[in-house]
Amino acid sequence: MENFNYHRPASVDDAVKAAKAKPDAKYMSGGMTLIPTMKQGLASPSDIIDLGALKNAGVSLGSSLVIKAGTTHAEVAASADVKKAIPALAGLAANIGDPHVRHKGTIGGSIANNDPAADYPAACVGLGATIHTNARKIAADDFFTGMFSTALEDGEVVTAVEFPLPKKAGYAKFPNPASRYAMIGVFVADTAGGVRASVTGAGSGVFRAKDVEAALGNGFASASLNGVKVSAKDISSDLHASAEYRAHLITVMAKRAVDAAK
Amino acid sequence: MDNGTGIGARVKRKEDHRFLTGKGNYTDDINLPKQTYAYFVRSPHAHATINKIDTSKAKKMPGVVGIFTGDDVAATKLGGLICGWMIHSKDGSPMKAGPHPILALGKVRYVGDHVAVVIAETRDLAKAAAAAVDVDYGVLPHVVDVADAMGHKAQIHEVAPDNRVFNWSIGDEAATDAAFKKAAHITKIDLVNNRLIPNAMEPRAAIGYYDTGAEHYTLYTTSQNPHVARLVISAFHGLAPEHKLRVIAPDVGGGFGSKIFIYAEEVVCAWASKFVGGRPVKWTAERTESFLADAHGRDHVTHAEMATDASGKIIGFKVHTKAAMGAYLSTFSSCVPTYLYATLLSGQYNIPAIYAEVDALYTNTAPVDAYRGAGRPEATYVVERIVETAARELKMNPAEFRRKNFITQFPHQTPVIMCYDAGDYAAALDKALEIADVKGFPARKKASAAKGNFRGLGYSAYIEACGIAPSAAVGSLGAGVGLWESAEVRVNPVGTVEILTGSHSHGQGHETTFAQLVSDRLGVDINNVAIVHGDTDKVQFGMGTYGSRSGAVGMTAISKALDKVEAKAKRIAAAVMESSVDDIEFKNGTFTVKGTDKKMAFGEVALSAYVAHKFNSAEIEPGLKESAFHDPSNFVFPAGVHIAEIEIDGETGVTTVANYTAVDDFGNVINPMIVEGQVHGGITQGIGQALIEGCVYDKESGQLVTGSYMDYQMPRAADVPSYKLGFTCTPCPSNPLGMKGCGEAGAIGSPPAIMNAVTDALGVKDVPMPATPHVVWQQLQHLKKAAE
Numbered sequence A: 001m002e003n004f005n006y007h008r009p010a011s012v013d014d015a016v017k018a019a020k021a022k023p024d025a026k027y028m029s030g031g032m033t034l035i036p037t038m039k040q041g042l043a044s045p046s047d048i049i050d051l052g053a054l055k056n057a058g059v060s061l062g063s064s065l066v067i068k069a070g071t072t073h074a075e076v077a078a079s080a081d082v083k084k085a086i087p088a089l090a091g092l093a094a095n096i097g098d099p100h101v102r103h104k105g106t107i108g109g110s111i112a113n114n115d116p117a118a119d120y121p122a123a124c125v126g127l128g129a130t131i132h133t134n135a136r137k138i139a140a141d142d143f144f145t146g147m148f149s150t151a152l153e154d155g156e157v158v159t160a161v162e163f164p165l166p167k168k169a170g171y172a173k174f175p176n177p178a179s180r181y182a183m184i185g186v187f188v189a190d191t192a193g194g195v196r197a198s199v200t201g202a203g204s205g206v207f208r209a210k211d212v213e214a215a216l217g218n219g220f221a222s223a224s225l226n227g228v229k230v231s232a233k234d235i236s237s238d239l240h241a242s243a244e245y246r247a248h249l250i251t252v253m254a255k256r257a258v259d260a261a262k
Numbered sequence B: 001m002d003n004g005t006g007i008g009a010r011v012k013r014k015e016d017h018r019f020l021t022g023k024g025n026y027t028d029d030i031n032l033p034k035q036t037y038a039y040f041v042r043s044p045h046a047h048a049t050i051n052k053i054d055t056s057k058a059k060k061m062p063g064v065v066g067i068f069t070g071d072d073v074a075a076t077k078l079g080g081l082i083c084g085w086m087i088h089s090k091d092g093s094p095m096k097a098g099p100h101p102i103l104a105l106g107k108v109r110y111v112g113d114h115v116a117v118v119i120a121e122t123r124d125l126a127k128a129a130a131a132a133v134d135v136d137y138g139v140l141p142h143v144v145d146v147a148d149a150m151g152h153k154a155q156i157h158e159v160a161p162d163n164r165v166f167n168w169s170i171g172d173e174a175a176t177d178a179a180f181k182k183a184a185h186i187t188k189i190d191l192v193n194n195r196l197i198p199n200a201m202e203p204r205a206a207i208g209y210y211d212t213g214a215e216h217y218t219l220y221t222t223s224q225n226p227h228v229a230r231l232v233i234s235a236f237h238g239l240a241p242e243h244k245l246r247v248i249a250p251d252v253g254g255g256f257g258s259k260i261f262i263y264a265e266e267v268v269c270a271w272a273s274k275f276v277g278g279r280p281v282k283w284t285a286e287r288t289e290s291f292l293a294d295a296h297g298r299d300h301v302t303h304a305e306m307a308t309d310a311s312g313k314i315i316g317f318k319v320h321t322k323a324a325m326g327a328y329l330s331t332f333s334s335c336v337p338t339y340l341y342a343t344l345l346s347g348q349y350n351i352p353a354i355y356a357e358v359d360a361l362y363t364n365t366a367p368v369d370a371y372r373g374a375g376r377p378e379a380t381y382v383v384e385r386i387v388e389t390a391a392r393e394l395k396m397n398p399a400e401f402r403r404k405n406f407i408t409q410f411p412h413q414t415p416v417i418m419c420y421d422a423g424d425y426a427a428a429l430d431k432a433l434e435i436a437d438v439k440g441f442p443a444r445k446k447a448s449a450a451k452g453n454f455r456g457l458g459y460s461a462y463i464e465a466c467g468i469a470p471s472a473a474v475g476s477l478g479a480g481v482g483l484w485e486s487a488e489v490r491v492n493p494v495g496t497v498e499i500l501t502g503s504h505s506h507g508q509g510h511e512t513t514f515a516q517l518v519s520d521r522l523g524v525d526i527n528n529v530a531i532v533h534g535d536t537d538k539v540q541f542g543m544g545t546y547g548s549r550s551g552a553v554g555m556t557a558i559s560k561a562l563d564k565v566e567a568k569a570k571r572i573a574a575a576v577m578e579s580s581v582d583d584i585e586f587k588n589g590t591f592t593v594k595g596t597d598k599k600m601a602f603g604e605v606a607l608s609a610y611v612a613h614k615f616n617s618a619e620i621e622p623g624l625k626e627s628a629f630h631d632p633s634n635f636v637f638p639a640g641v642h643i644a645e646i647e648i649d650g651e652t653g654v655t656t657v658a659n660y661t662a663v664d665d666f667g668n669v670i671n672p673m674i675v676e677g678q679v680h681g682g683i684t685q686g687i688g689q690a691l692i693e694g695c696v697y698d699k700e701s702g703q704l705v706t707g708s709y710m711d712y713q714m715p716r717a718a719d720v721p722s723y724k725l726g727f728t729c730t731p732c733p734s735n736p737l738g739m740k741g742c743g744e745a746g747a748i749g750s751p752p753a754i755m756n757a758v759t760d761a762l763g764v765k766d767v768p769m770p771a772t773p774h775v776v777w778q779q780l781q782h783l784k785k786a787a788e
């Protein structure tokens, strides 16, 4: 790991100022992705801006569910409000990584990082969430722009994620056998604006599965998905799963997500 | 002795308090004054010439203390790494061992090969400077798959133009051919035994220290056998004579075989210390280095044929195996696919004729050597997969087919060297059938089918040879060393006991089990027994721990030394109590004089031995300390029956181990809790091999694809069920404790049980290991297509 300068600002404004002052600065929330990549030499920021002192954590439930960016996966998993409003989201958080990761990693860090196999992006897109930053609000459909890339501008910091309340939502994850990230994760939601289904782990980033959405539009039940064959085109293939296998799993996981939806 | 801590007691592990509270003392925990840090420059290519190494830029980097290459090593005449077991080919020619320099000379042969070492003030500085070492490589063709290695255009060593290290055979070919001519049925199978990466929790580490005043080396190292390391580094590398080299293996966090071997990195640390002014040189492998450069396990490709007669009796067995050795011959690599493998091909069965041929081949991969079970899992896999397949082809119940062919008379001489001394295979089978509720299986299968899932049942009746090994016997087969063990029992004046043993505990629990033996024999509280191991300055000599030898061989040495202690203590007790030695009885820690009420506690006798006031020291020497060497007269033969029941998710291909039963015969057991732990760990590793773990090198690039835990999966607790264990007992006749070995049995027995269950569930002959969800799903697709 290369040496770096360490900052621990107490306000969002100071954090943004510090980030903008250095071209190679990076925010750090839980550090669960950033630190391993630095150790491997894949990232070597000149300055680390630790967002810990912002104390920007917590969940609030009103007409929507708002989770502040610094909330850890463990806090989301244990939150009575999350369990009540969107149990699928609490379940998703409870199955990220291991206990260490869940007690350090945050929702803000996860979505800012946008790992193509991460879980939270599926929930954000599947529920049609809105990402709040220091500067603006971004619809989840516009936020995730590809592998490890987002709509965030330089120095822009995620402050919260706002989830509209669905009628029903479910998440089913087929973990990568080795890393336990999603090899395929499907999030389905029956919402005021119609059925949404998102897929993570299958390609260069989270996407909406139109075939699945169309089928579930005819009835939010797993039987609606019988015979739905997702095309393997553009789906990733690696040591652990071919594109065909992943495509097959999308339908299977979508069914299981619908069956589990509450 | 009946004090709750003797033989057979479930004593909690004494060492665990230290380990679980973070107070273990591992090599990386040790720091010496003025210590420097080593980082290795490794080959990024599978096969390449080294045209030039330019260290000029790296030498100017901050904190660099020294940079050394193969030329520097060669200039000091330090010998290369050796393979300590000579194998001769069928045609009588010796195995073709290519040079294995401590740092590469002229060529690299696998990704991760050790090219140069940078020594600096900190680990990070060493790493940064290593990145600045400029190596000009000339890339050569490579081969990573053993199936392709023979005669491949990538010629890895000059001495072996076709990449073949040896072509070895065992058994009677003519007799086996004759048996096949008479066969009513012949079963054929092709099997791949997948390559595994050992993944000890503690990575390899070393600190080498050259004392310029005493002209003496000390090497702290993560070794399963520090004395063997000293012997090899002294006698073969020629670093220093033995009395000028101390090797210490402190707490070691798991080995599974991978820490038996003498590796380049550890030797470099000791060697280089002298050239950085006698400053200690420390190296701790990064996890990536463990993946790249620890010796791997398995990697066999086998064709086997089994001949049966009309009644279903096995009459002949023929095996041909291609065994990957990797890019170099590691320390004991050559004996693994030969004497530790093919000598077990008779399994638990009475097979009159067996013939096996093994081609050992170089590949551009990390060296392959002993890994938990070493050769015996590979043998058991071949035997138990083909036996199961034969039973299916003959439409016989696989359990009854096995029973029909079991060896029932002992001793039993197999056609492949081994002479089994004791066993009752049918007893284990009966018990396993009952525990596994095989009778209820059809109903469970039906219930699974109703959910669209596939359920399968698989057997494995394994046998293995461990308690390694009779010295003269292994010597006649090519071993470079004897495989006895030594022990010293030091009784202190207050009656506490120190056991110095040549065995080495790196997870096995010797501090507990060895103390139990002493507690049992001397009536001493186990907390008054210390086990000393892992330091060549303390223990005179020893052969270390592997091949499930520390019980049968190591503890027998202790037992022999305890016999001597008891005999001497009796003489002292007799003198003090003024009676004849013949009248002294020793029981529960107390010496009594027959027919009187005179008695002395063990501690009192110990004190008398050192005070020496009450006996004639012209007749009896003061002190109470004895030692013994034990050379076993035979291997020991643990055996058992495993039954796996698995369920495959018809939609996803995920295989769940629904039930796992293991009935083992380990002879007499010292600590059932520790034995069960060994069995649990072994089965889990075997399930790992069958369903989960697989080392993959990319054919095109020669790169290790599974180079981290992001891609190499280890079995987790959630991947395995709660095992159902049972035990039978036929005491081992070749050691006084009647013990066999339990350390490897689980890993030996389980892979075929699982794969027999998977193939049973799918109704196919073979599924490659690891049967990951992806692999099984592909099988399901084939079946679907075939059904359409």
Ligand SMILES: Cc1cc2nc3c(=O)[nH]c(=O)nc-3n(C[C@H](O)[C@H](O)[C@H](O)COP(=O)(O)OP(=O)(O)OC[C@H]3O[C@@H](n4cnc5c(N)ncnc54)[C@H](O)[C@@H]3O)c2cc1C
Pocket (backbone or CB within 6 Å): A026, A027, A028, A029, A030, A031, A032, A033, A034, A035, A036, A051, A069, A095, A096, A097, A098, A101, A104, A105, A106, A107, A108, A109, A110, A111, A112, A113, A115, A117, A118, A119, A120, A152, A156, A157, A158, A159, A179, A180, A181, A182
């Ligand atoms: C062993 C292990 C297993 C894991 N398994 C899973 C899994 O199963 N599923 C899964 O989804 N994830 C998994 N993760 C990732 C984990 O969820 C991380 O916690 C998460 O991806 C990053 O969150 P963090 O708070 O740790 O972010 P950090 O590591 O601190 O930061 C990640 C990136 O986001 C940026 N960033 C952080 N906070 C903000 C912010 N507020 N605004 C803008 N940018 C920001 C950083 O600059 C950095 O580039 C795993 C991680 C590990 C180590």
